[in-house]
Amino acid sequence: MVEKQGKIMPKKEIDLEYKIEHLSILNQDGELDSELEPDIPDDLLVKMHRMMLLTRRFDERMLNLQRQGKMGTFAPIKGQEASQIGAVAAMEENDWLVPSFREMAAEVWRGKRMEDMLLVYAGFNEGGFIPEKSHSLPVCIPVATQLLHAAGLAYAVKYKKENNIVMVFFGDGATSEGDFHESLNFAGVFQTPTLFICQNNHWAISIRRSKQTRSKTIAQKALAYGMPGIQVDGNDILAVYSATKDAADRARSGKGPTLIECVTYRMSVHTTADDPSKYRDEKEVKEWEARDPIIRFQKYLKNKNLLSDNDIEKLEEEVKSEIKNVIKTWENKMKEMGDPADMFTFQYAEMPPYLVSQKEEMEKMKSEANA
Amino acid sequence: MSKMTMVEAINLALKQEMEKDEDVIVLGEDVGVDGGVFRVTKGLWEKFGEDRVIDTPLAESMIAGVSIGMAIHGLKPVCEIQFSGFSYISFHQMEAHAARYRGRSLGRFSIQMVLRCPYGGGVRALEHHSESREVYYAHTPGLKTVIPSGPRKARALLVSAIRDPDPVIFYEPKAIYRAFREEVPEEEETFSIGQSEVVREGKDLTFITYGAMLRPTLDAAEILEEKDGIKAEVIDLLTISPLDDEKFTKSAQKTGRVVIVHEAHRSFGPGAEVVARLVEKSFLYLEAPIGRVTGYDVVIPLYQREKDYIPDVKRIVRGARETLDF
Numbered sequence: 001m002v003e004k005q006g007k008i009m010p011k012k013e014i015d016l017e018y019k020i021e022h023l024s025i026l027n028q029d030g031e032l033d034s035e036l037e038p039d040i041p042d043d044l045l046v047k048m049h050r051m052m053l054l055t056r057r058f059d060e061r062m063l064n065l066q067r068q069g070k071m072g073t074f075a076p077i078k079g080q081e082a083s084q085i086g087a088v089a090a091m092e093e094n095d096w097l098v099p100s101f102r103e104m105a106a107e108v109w110r111g112k113r114m115e116d117m118l119l120v121y122a123g124f125n126e127g128g129f130i131p132e133k134s135h136s137l138p139v140c141i142p143v144a145t146q147l148l149h150a151a152g153l154a155y156a157v158k159y160k161k162e163n164n165i166v167m168v169f170f171g172d173g174a175t176s177e178g179d180f181h182e183s184l185n186f187a188g189v190f191q192t193p194t195l196f197i198c199q200n201n202h203w204a205i206s207i208r209r210s211k212q213t214r215s216k217t218i219a220q221k222a223l224a225y226g227m228p229g230i231q232v233d234g235n236d237i238l239a240v241y242s243a244t245k246d247a248a249d250r251a252r253s254g255k256g257p258t259l260i261e262c263v264t265y266r267m268s269v270h271t272t273a274d275d276p277s278k279y280r281d282e283k284e285v286k287e288w289e290a291r292d293p294i295i296r297f298q299k300y301l302k303n304k305n306l307l308s309d310n311d312i313e314k315l316e317e318e319v320k321s322e323i324k325n326v327i328k329t330w331e332n333k334m335k336e337m338g339d340p341a342d343m344f345t346f347q348y349a350e351m352p353p354y355l356v357s358q359k360e361e362m363e364k365m366k367s368e369a370n371a
Numbered sequence: 372m373s374k375m376t377m378v379e380a381i382n383l384a385l386k387q388e389m390e391k392d393e394d395v396i397v398l399g400e401d402v403g404v405d406g407g408v409f410r411v412t413k414g415l416w417e418k419f420g421e422d423r424v425i426d427t428p429l430a431e432s433m434i435a436g437v438s439i440g441m442a443i444h445g446l447k448p449v450c451e452i453q454f455s456g457f458s459y460i461s462f463h464q465m466e467a468h469a470a471r472y473r474g475r476s477l478g479r480f481s482i483q484m485v486l487r488c489p490y491g492g493g494v495r496a497l498e499h500h501s502e503s504r505e506v507y508y509a510h511t512p513g514l515k516t517v518i519p520s521g522p523r524k525a526r527a528l529l530v531s532a533i534r535d536p537d538p539v540i541f542y543e544p545k546a547i548y549r550a551f552r553e554e555v556p557e558e559e560e561t562f563s564i565g566q567s568e569v570v571r572e573g574k575d576l577t578f579i580t581y582g583a584m585l586r587p588t589l590d591a592a593e594i595l596e597e598k599d600g601i602k603a604e605v606i607d608l609l610t611i612s613p614l615d616d617e618k619f620t621k622s623a624q625k626t627g628r629v630v631i632v633h634e635a636h637r638s639f640g641p642g643a644e645v646v647a648r649l650v651e652k653s654f655l656y657l658e659a660p661i662g663r664v665t666g667y668d669v670v671i672p673l674y675q676r677e678k679d680y681i682p683d684v685k686r687i688v689r690g691a692r693e694t695l696d697f
Contacts, residue, residue: 016658096444130479138475142467148433148466152440152448157421159396159446182433189428346474347512349481349536352565352613 001319008026018228025238028291030299038242042306048089048237049301052081052294054319055105056116059268061323062104062121066272074121075102079235079267079316080325082293084169084201085109086240087368090248091167096157097136098150098168102199106169109138114323115330116328117223124337135164144170144177147196151183154192154257165251167195167244172203172212175221184259186226191256195246196222199234201266202239206279234262235293238300265291374552380522381411381487381543383555384529385449389419392447395533398425398679399434399451399487409451409489409548430472435461440467442482444539451532455490456499456544460533462507469538470513481531481536485529490551491583491634493546494605501673502671503634506641508540509612515564516540516611520585522553524609529563535564542611544583544613551586567615569622573604575689577622579645580632591687601695611641616648623649627658628694634681637665660695 009330025036040048059078063248065071088097097103097110108114111134115149117125118210138299140146150168157164174180175198198218202209215221222229228247232239238264247258265288269276301307344351344359351359375383380523388395397412403426406413416424420527427434431452438448452458469482492501509516515537522671525543531537565691570585580588592603603624608614623629629649631642642663649661664682671680682690 125474125478128475128477130476132479137480138472142463145436145464145467148436148464149440149443151433152437152442153444154440155437156444156446158488159441160444177431178430179436182428182430183436185428185430186433186437190425256467294421346478348515348613349473354613354616 016223018223020217020223020229020231022231023243024233024236024240025242026069026236026296026300028235028296030296030303032300032303036242038238038240038245040241044089045301045304046306047228048085049103049297049307050319051085051109051313052237052297054322055081055085055108058108058323058326059104061327062118063268063272065118066121071118071122073271073273075196075271076268077104077280079288079293080199081105081359082203082237082240083197083234083262083264086151086237087167087195087197087244087262089293090241092164094135094151094162094164095248096153096164096166097216098139098146098153098166099139100146100170100174101141102171103169107136110134112136114326115333118326118330119333122334124334126311126337139269144174144179146170147174147183148179148186150194150196151186151192154194155186155190156316158190158192163252165193165195165199165248169197169199171204172198172200172202172209172218173207174198175218184222184225184227184257187257188227191254193251194257195244195251196257196259197244198261200261200262201264202282203266203270203276205274206276207271217261218261227257227259229259229261231261231263235264235291235296236263237297238294241305264293372554372556375522375555376549376552377519377522377525377543378409378411378548380526380553380555381529382413382415384526384533385412385415385668386418388533389415389423393423394445395447395449396423396425396441397449397451398427398438400427400429400453402426402451407451410485411543421662430603431460432464433455435464435469435682438466438484438486439472439482442484443480445471445513447483447533449485449487452461452486452488453503454500455488456502458486459507460489461486462474463538465508465514465538465635466511470511473537474513482538483536485532485539485541487541487543489545489548490542491544491546491629492671492677493583500672501674501677503629503636503666505540505542505611505635508638509641513539514540515613516542517609518542518544518584518611518686519609520544520584520607521547521551523555523560524562524607527560528564528609531561531564532560534561539564542582547586551611551666555651562609565610566608567608567610567618568603569618570607571603571605573602575601576603576628576630577626578603578630578632578687579608579619579642580605581611582634582647584632584634587682587684588687590684591691594684594688597689599692599695600682601691602653603691608641614644614648616645616652619645620649620652623653624656627656629657630662630664630687630691630694632664632682632690634666634667637663638668640665659694662690662694
């Protein structure tokens with residue numbers, strides 16, 4: 001009987017609709033797989049590079065500001081510029097961006113004013129300002145909750161028969177949250193035009209990627225929800241762009257959502273309140289420095305004669321002065337920040353009577369203090 | 372005018388609002404083909420199609436979360452959580468996002484959505500199907516919490532909730548889904564959110580209540596008039612938050628005696644806020660301690676003992692007499 005047991009349930013491989021692929025176009029030494037090279041207009045390539053450099057330097061400057069006590073906690077993006085810029089560069093004007101809290105580069109690309117970003121991290125709600133026509137949502141702190149908004153928003157896009165896509169960012173840690181699974185499931189069932197961009201930066205605060213999930217890849221989780229999933233070298237901006245462009249084209253033609261796993265690395269801290277030396281070997285960081293997304297992209301651009309060392313030098317100066325101006329604007333804005341009683345303004349479309357009286361209470365306190 | 376149950380009246384509100392505005396959509400578990408487990412959405416799927424009456428996968432956080440996403444892009448989702456006992460999974464989405472999006476975006480995005488769910492005891496259900504925890508929502512700035520007490524008000528309030536630019540939690544007392552009928556006009560009727568109503572006038576005592584407790588409270592008021600010669604005023608809150616304290620303040624100042632009746636737990640319950648407001652605004656008018664006839668501070672028992680937990684006419688009359696005799 002024991003011998004026969006293996007035969008009781010004959011097994012056959014199930015042919016799934018999608019297979020998981022890995023995409024790398026520009027390796028860490030800057031060598032190009034020319035067969036896979038995407039057709040990106042020169043001016044866009046130059047813009048992508050400029051934005052990577054700008055956001056890298058801005059990120060570094062923000063860290064300084066925080067260390068000087070001029071700004072509160074924030075989540076640096078260092079090392080993840082290609083994952084972000086590569087993805088948003090494939091978006092069209094009216095597409096929607098749904099960020100989490102580590103997408104400064106993506107947000108700036110989509111028009112977020114850097115001084116407003118500083119305002120938020122300096123503790124002013126006013127930095128949350130979103131222009132009327134903007135299709136970028138505000139930063140979302142609770143991990144993975146924004147994925148559901150992206151799925152619902154994309155449902156609305158489809159319902160209104162618009163031709164836009166919705167791109168949502170999240171990290172490897174987010175894939176353990178229920179909302180991650182619920183949103184991929186919804187997007188799969190209703191074939192919404194949602195692009196799920198996972199920035200697998202290997203760390204969720206102190207928890208390494210291998211402790212987050214037993215899955216070999218994040219991308220394979222797409223299979224469970226009946227959508228294509230692809231793993232790309234997230235420090236290779238050409239690969240990120242190509243995968244995103246493909247997925248966006250599919251979504252636009254009614255073929256539903258895609259999960260893109262960008263394998264990248266959190267070269268900095270989780271947030272400024274975190275000390276990675278407690279849990280992470282510095283050697284690992286050094287290894288990833290060799291895979292820096294900016295350096296390899298610069299090699300590629302130089303080979304294409306789109307960039308020279310002289311250009312880089314000039315660009316560094318340009319970026320530096322742009323950031324200087326941003327900081328000046330931010331400092332001036334902080335001086336003009338309005339009344340704290342504004343906290344009552346946006347609770348409801350119309351202020352209920354008890355809030356009117358609480359607002360008066362606050363104003364009275366303030367005028368007494370000033371008297 | 373026709374006589375309708377609360378289920379039919381809510382259904383009428385949904386149908387008419389969907390006819391008027393194609394941005395209004397319905398989603399939830401079993402709301403489509405099945406018409407909802409209580410049949411509240413009956414016939415909508417057939418009339419408006421599967422894109423507007425969405426049978427979702429079984430995930431409450433998702434139902435609330437995708438509704439928020441839809442509202443960001445201008446749809447007006449009315450989502451159903453099958454029982455309030457399962458709404459806590461979606462609470463995070465409502466608290467962290469629906470309630471905050473207007474503020475976070477400085478007014479750029481409104482979350483115009485309604486989260487409907489049946490709540491409360493009295494239908495001989497399983498565990499998690501009978502509780503009354505509206506304060507979770509009422510305590511959250513940015514949300515509105517509405518609880519109708521009968522078919523006509525349910526219809527009018529739901530229409531107002533759907534048109535309200537802020538997220539509204541619409542708690543439906545399922546014990547009275549089909550308990551009685553009321554005349555409900557075919558033509559449009561709304562009722563302002565944040566408004567309570569004096570449903571019975573009196574001079575000796577003020578009852579403050581809402582939801583399924585309104586009818587037993589009215590019955591208690593009748594008994595007190597017949598047997599004790601007491602004229603009790605009855606106020607139906609209808610909106611738990613933002614709480615309308617104007618009418619009950621006026622009433623308490625007239626009668627000097629107040630009894631609050633609700634199914635929810637006593638400690639930190641809606642009545643506690645009512646007491647606080649009365650003390651703030653009517654302290655010198657009060658002739659007796661404010662009475663609270665409420666559910667006890669225990670998990671609501673299974674249905675054999677539910678009657679001992681939920682306030683009934685006898686308990687309400689007793690509570691009133693204690694306040695009157697003080």
